[in-house]
Amino acid sequence: MTSTTVRKSPTRVLAARRSANRRRQLIGDLLVVLVWASAAISVALYFASGLVVLNTGGGFVTTLGIATGLVGSDLVLVMLVLASRMPLIDASVGHDRAMGLHRKLGKPAFYLLIAHAVLLTVGYSMSIHSNIVAETVSFFQNRDLVLAYLSFALFVAVIVTSLVNVKRRFPYEFWHVIHLTSYAAVLFALPHMLSQGQLLTAGWQRSYWIALYLLAFGSIAGFRFIRPALASMRHRMRVERVERIAADAFSVHLRGHDLERLGIQGGQYFIWRFWTPGTWWHAHPISLSASPRKDSARITIRIVGSGTQALASMPAGTPVSFSGPYGLFTDAVRSARHVAIIAAGIGITPVRSLIERLDLSVGEATILVRASNPDQVYLWEELNEIKRRRGIKVYTSVGPRGRGPSGWMSARDESRGVNMLSVFPHLAESDIFICGPDAWSQMVEDEARARGVGPSYIHREKFDW
Ligand SMILES: Cc1cc2nc3c(=O)[nH]c(=O)nc-3n(C[C@H](O)[C@H](O)[C@H](O)COP(=O)(O)OP(=O)(O)OC[C@H]3O[C@@H](n4cnc5c(N)ncnc54)[C@H](O)[C@@H]3O)c2cc1C
Numbered sequence: 001m002t003s004t005t006v007r008k009s010p011t012r013v014l015a016a017r018r019s020a021n022r023r024r025q026l027i028g029d030l031l032v033v034l035v036w037a038s039a040a041i042s043v044a045l046y047f048a049s050g051l052v053v054l055n056t057g058g059g060f061v062t063t064l065g066i067a068t069g070l071v072g073s074d075l076v077l078v079m080l081v082l083a084s085r086m087p088l089i090d091a092s093v094g095h096d097r098a099m100g101l102h103r104k105l106g107k108p109a110f111y112l113l114i115a116h117a118v119l120l121t122v123g124y125s126m127s128i129h130s131n132i133v134a135e136t137v138s139f140f141q142n143r144d145l146v147l148a149y150l151s152f153a154l155f156v157a158v159i160v161t162s163l164v165n166v167k168r169r170f171p172y173e174f175w176h177v178i179h180l181t182s183y184a185a186v187l188f189a190l191p192h193m194l195s196q197g198q199l200l201t202a203g204w205q206r207s208y209w210i211a212l213y214l215l216a217f218g219s220i221a222g223f224r225f226i227r228p229a230l231a232s233m234r235h236r237m238r239v240e241r242v243e244r245i246a247a248d249a250f251s252v253h254l255r256g257h258d259l260e261r262l263g264i265q266g267g268q269y270f271i272w273r274f275w276t277p278g279t280w281w282h283a284h285p286i287s288l289s290a291s292p293r294k295d296s297a298r299i300t301i302r303i304v305g306s307g308t309q310a311l312a313s314m315p316a317g318t319p320v321s322f323s324g325p326y327g328l329f330t331d332a333v334r335s336a337r338h339v340a341i342i343a344a345g346i347g348i349t350p351v352r353s354l355i356e357r358l359d360l361s362v363g364e365a366t367i368l369v370r371a372s373n374p375d376q377v378y379l380w381e382e383l384n385e386i387k388r389r390r391g392i393k394v395y396t397s398v399g400p401r402g403r404g405p406s407g408w409m410s411a412r413d414e415s416r417g418v419n420m421l422s423v424f425p426h427l428a429e430s431d432i433f434i435c436g437p438d439a440w441s442q443m444v445e446d447e448a449r450a451r452g453v454g455p456s457y458i459h460r461e462k463f464d465w
Helices: 009-048 057-082 087-092 094-125 132-139 143-163 172-195 205-236 305-311 347-357 379-389 411-415 438-449
Strands: 237-246 249-255 269-274 285-286 297-303 318-326 338-344 365-371 393-398 432-436 458-459
Touching: 009 057, 009 087, 009 094, 009 205, 009 285, 057 172, 057 338, 087 094, 094 132, 094 143, 132 143, 143 172, 143 458, 172 458, 205 318, 285 297, 285 305, 297 305, 297 347, 305 458, 338 347, 338 438, 347 365, 347 379, 347 432, 365 379, 379 393, 411 432, 432 438
Parallel strands: 338 365, 338 432, 365 393, 432 458
Antiparallel strands: 237 249, 237 318, 249 297, 269 285, 269 318
């Protein structure tokens, strides 16, 4: 008896991918609606509680103060959920977009919490005809309110360090540690929410807030700590060797167990922590630079700061813990027949593992790799082998950038009339994958859009959240 494998037609595969993308988009939109709905629910529950007083000046200001506090706290908890690396969020909108929304909510939440503190102090002093200073001093007699002030001070530290761009001026970890105090800030605010007035003492409001706190802290504990710890213990990864591939870049070859059970897709990344005395305290998001096997994987790192510098001299046998896989820079988001891939510098890493796993026929994918100088042609020699094996066209563009609309290519290529369409003749029927420095990637995206490629066909991996 013979068995035959029925291959799905390319048209049906593309139709299935398009509907998966639409589902993902829908979940993404629903998540955004949920963010704003939760803020609305927090105020609606307050107004439904029967505790709102609007017929006196003091009552009106106090009501405004409570409402701003509820919306501000709600947004802060939602921000924690967005930063929790919840699989549903990463698989539908991607962690980078979730973090984009997380950052956008920071400022409004901060201003609402300032308004909350000021309006409540003014509102209470108006209601009991005392002055603001006496009212503030009286707040300090109450332990829950002292904790609330502490929470407020921590929020100020977190938001101010985000607004003044500490991230760019200091090592990432400095900013990150300050940022982690936001967990303490949220917890310190809880007692005064539950004890002050009768606002959250019973009923739907109390249940809603407890559920939101549990969701935020449960997601952080589960997805950022417990799940990665269990996966790291299970797969027991270690550094096998560190291989220098350029003056400023190296590959880390890893050994592990049952890696296929991680369900990794080409193009994805992990957040890695390497347990040596000098490196255990900083974790780094790094993409796989080759498709993993059952017991081995590889990442390739460019030295850009002290953290990546320290990783370059890790000894063999270093234990590794990780969180992931994450990311949507994969075959799964494709919905066109052709693939155009454009990568610059160390942006080659996710591309290198993506192309190994692309579901392709010969001639359907074209790659353009870009380097400002011949020292930055990381992993290019491996592309030749893949080019032969998978029937992929590869273009290289080396040299300083041009100045025209195709300025993301080398000036030399631009002057020879090379442009996006001449390299990717099937651009109109292609998904475009872009990875490289942010400003450069934006230029590539701008040209693709100007040439009529729809946003849902453009997939960018950002190395800087
Ligand atoms: C999704 C993703 C995939 C990446 N893949 C690769 C890769 O394959 N190869 C490669 O060389 N680089 C990759 N990077 C960039 C890499 O993470 C940073 O270059 C590296 O962490 C810098 O660390 P540092 O301590 O040397 O420098 P620092 O000076 O401490 O950091 C430089 C910048 O790197 C970013 N960064 C550092 N640590 C983190 C962190 N824990 N989380 C988020 N951002 C951080 C920040 O934007 C920071 O401003 C990737 C980044 C992201 C977000």
